[in-house]
Amino acid sequence: MTASLEVSRLAYAYPDGTQALFGVDLRIERGERVALLGPNGAGKTTLVMHLNGILTAGHGTVSVAGLPVAKGSMQEIRRRVGLVFQDPDDQLFMPTVREDVAFGPANLGVRGEELQQRVKDALERVGMLEAIDRPPHHLSFGQRRRVAVATVLAMEPEILVLDEPSSNLDPASRRELAEILRSLDVTVLMVTHDLPYALELCERSLILSGGVIAADGPTREILSDAGLLAAHRLELPYGFTVGRGEET
Amino acid sequence: MGAGHHHQLYRAGDTLVHRLPPQCKLAAVAAFAMAVVATPREWFAAFGTYALLLAGVVLLARIPPGFVLRRMAIEIPFVVFALAIPFVGTGERVSPLGLSLSLPGLWAAWNILAKATLGVVASIVLAATTEPRLMLLGAQRLRLPPMLVQIAMFMLRYLDVIMDEMRRMRVARESRGFTARDVRHIPVIARSAGALFIRSYERGERVHLAMLSRGYTGSMPVIQDLTASARQWLLAGTLPGAALAVLLGTALFGTGGVGA
Numbered sequence: 197m198t199a200s201l202e203v204s205r206l207a208y209a210y211p212d213g214t215q216a217l218f219g220v221d222l223r224i225e226r227g228e229r230v231a232l233l234g235p236n237g238a239g240k241t242t243l244v245m246h247l248n249g250i251l252t253a254g255h256g257t258v259s260v261a262g263l264p265v266a267k268g269s270m271q272e273i274r275r276r277v278g279l280v281f282q283d284p285d286d287q288l289f290m291p292t293v294r295e296d297v298a299f300g301p302a303n304l305g306v307r308g309e310e311l312q313q314r315v316k317d318a319l320e321r322v323g324m325l326e327a328i329d330r331p332p333h334h335l336s337f338g339q340r341r342r343v344a345v346a347t348v349l350a351m352e353p354e355i356l357v358l359d360e361p362s363s364n365l366d367p368a369s370r371r372e373l374a375e376i377l378r379s380l381d382v383t384v385l386m387v388t389h390d391l392p393y394a395l396e397l398c399e400r401s402l403i404l405s406g407g408v409i410a411a412d413g414p415t416r417e418i419l420s421d422a423g424l425l426a427a428h429r430l431e432l433p434y435g436f437t438v439g440r441g442e443e444t
Numbered sequence: 445m446g447a448g449h450h451h452q453l454y455r456a457g458d459t460l461v462h463r464l465p466p467q468c469k470l471a472a473v474a475a476f477a478m479a480v481v482a483t484p485r486e487w488f489a490a491f492g493t494y495a496l497l498l499a500g501v502v503l504l505a506r507i508p509p510g511f512v513l514r515r516m517a518i519e520i521p522f523v524v525f526a527l528a529i530p531f532v533g534t535g536e537r538v539s540p541l542g543l544s545l546s547l548p549g550l551w552a553a554w555n556i557l558a559k560a561t562l563g564v565v566a567s568i569v570l571a572a573t574t575e576p577r578l579m580l581l582g583a584q585r586l587r588l589p590p591m592l593v594q595i596a597m598f599m600l601r602y603l604d605v606i607m608d609e610m611r612r613m614r615v616a617r618e619s620r621g622f623t624a625r626d627v628r629h630i631p632v633i634a635r636s637a638g639a640l641f642i643r644s645y646e647r648g649e650r651v652h653l654a655m656l657s658r659g660y661t662g663s664m665p666v667i668q669d670l671t672a673s674a675r676q677w678l679l680a681g682t683l684p685g686a687a688l689a690v691l692l693g694t695a696l697f698g699t700g701g702v703g704a
Contacts, residue, residue: 248657271659279657285605286650289598291577295667300658302665311667333604351658 198262200226200355200383201247206256207407208242216242218407219256224355226261229377229384231394231415234404235429240359240387243404247357247385248277261354275304278348278382282359284340288332293324293343296332300351318350319343322376338369342376355383362390391419391432403428416440453515453571460679461505461573465672466582468680473570475684479691480562485555491562493690497683498565505573515568519560526556576600581670590663597664598651606644613640 201224208217216239224230234240245251246258249265258265260276281287290296297315306314319325322342332340341361348356361377362370374397377384388394394401394415401418403411405428411418418424419438425431432438456462461469476494483490502512533549574582577600584593613636617623624633672680 245653250653250656271661274657274659277657279654281650281654281657283650285602286647287654289601289651289655290667291580291597291601298667299655299660299665302667303659303661307666308669331601333601347658 197226199223200228200261201385202257202259203243203246204257206243206246206253206258208246208251208254210242216407217246220404220407220409222402222409222412224383224385226354226383227381228400229386229398231398231401232385232387232404233389233391233394233401233418233428233430235389238404238428239407240404244279244357244359244387247355248274248279271304275300275351276354278351278353278356280341280344280348280356280358280361282363284332284337284344287344287347288340291331292328293319293330293332293335294328296343297347297350300347304351314350314352318346321349321380322346323372336369338365338372341365341369341373345373345376349380349382353382355385356380358384358386358388360388360390361386362388362393389430391425391430392436395419395438403430405429453568454575455507455511455572457506457573459505459573461501461569464573464676464680465585465670466574466578467585467670468582468672468676469570469574470579470582470586472680472684473566475681476566476687477563479684479687480559483559483691483694485551485558487694490690490694491558494562494687497686498562498569501569501683502565505569507569507572511572512565512568515572516561516564519564522556522560526553526560529553529556578670581668584664585670594664598648602644602647605647606640609643610636610640 201222203220203222206217206220207215209215220239220243232240232243242251246253246265247260249270252265260273263269263272263276265273288296290299294315297318298311301311301314315328316325319328322345324339324342324346327335327339327343332343335343345356345358358377361373365373370393374393377386377397384398386394386398398415401411401413401415402409403418403424410428411424416438417440419432420440480491480494483494502509529552530545530549533546533552535546535548537544538547538550539545571579577597580593580597580600583596584590617632617636622629622632624630
């Protein structure tokens, strides 16, 4: 079976010469939920920008469900990779929730009744259907993040990529978002520093550090390896311990 | 979050005027304004009829006259300018109440006041009965330059976000003991404005990335198809149509006021 996402030997240097990625290899199977962990400056955002062709690889390849990211395939790649940005105010740029969720599928040529149905379905899946005709800036932060998830769900993506999904959320919104993410039947790659959130949602984790994948394994094993975490500037919150195998 | 400061011009309702598609209303107001501007200033009766026509629309849209009057405050700078003209104008002079006024100046002032007032009231009625967002969709339908329409759309969406950012910067300044009191503080305010500009610019870049990520290729997709029926166009055309009839009628069958 083709993997949802396959990245091989991806390297990238910014135009000013700063090398951010030094050969990243990773493979995510369909239906997996994977956390991408790493300290600030590890190249997480740079990697994410490669997944839908915003940045193009200096070396190596990225392919989504078998389709390589290349100039000619950009529109289809962007349908397949649903990127949820960290700040929902960057993601929600249309005057109403309805128009915002419709923006992606409309760009793909969906029109009329089918478009309206897709918008409703996507909002239903994140529990925000009642906000359909409201302007995004009248919603709470947690609600805006959920609508941001809906904007990419409406494109029926192969893989959902979330950049720091739990940042700035209050505990209740954080839990609600986790429930929504767990209920979705879609491959998820979650970029985060929030290690408990990774443990809660993702069976597998990757550590990106110094522009390469430094660790790849079950989240519980990675989080219980204090030496590994320390080596990559990752820390569990105070009072939080992860035991191998048993419940915490 | 901010509570939509830019919606103050809109007054929700469900009247015939509210329900008309925005592109019809935009076109009607533009055509009406053109008829008004094309009317020679001496045709008092024509201007009177235009005012009555507009009053009819205000009534039909159930907009309270006070609402229209308060929003007419935007015209005050023009009024001040217009009132100054008779004093500074040249040419033949008249002296009512002991004031020395220029006659061509008086005509010019009347011309500006009458036409500007009619235009402003028509715009107020348009804004009061059309949601800002629909207005832009209407502009898109009328094939106004897409770049301008998109810029206006983003302004509508991000005005509150930027205002909020500005407020946070002010709070941050004041938390560190700064309050703007006199001109010596202008450089600080100017630097804040510069920082706000950079922040907004960077946000613009992030928004653009988010748009690209969802398949944006340079033009806004049609999400809400606003079709207008022939009947709706006809209905919206009543106002400019009537104004045009007055204009042409007066031109053909004699002037409606004093000749000059």
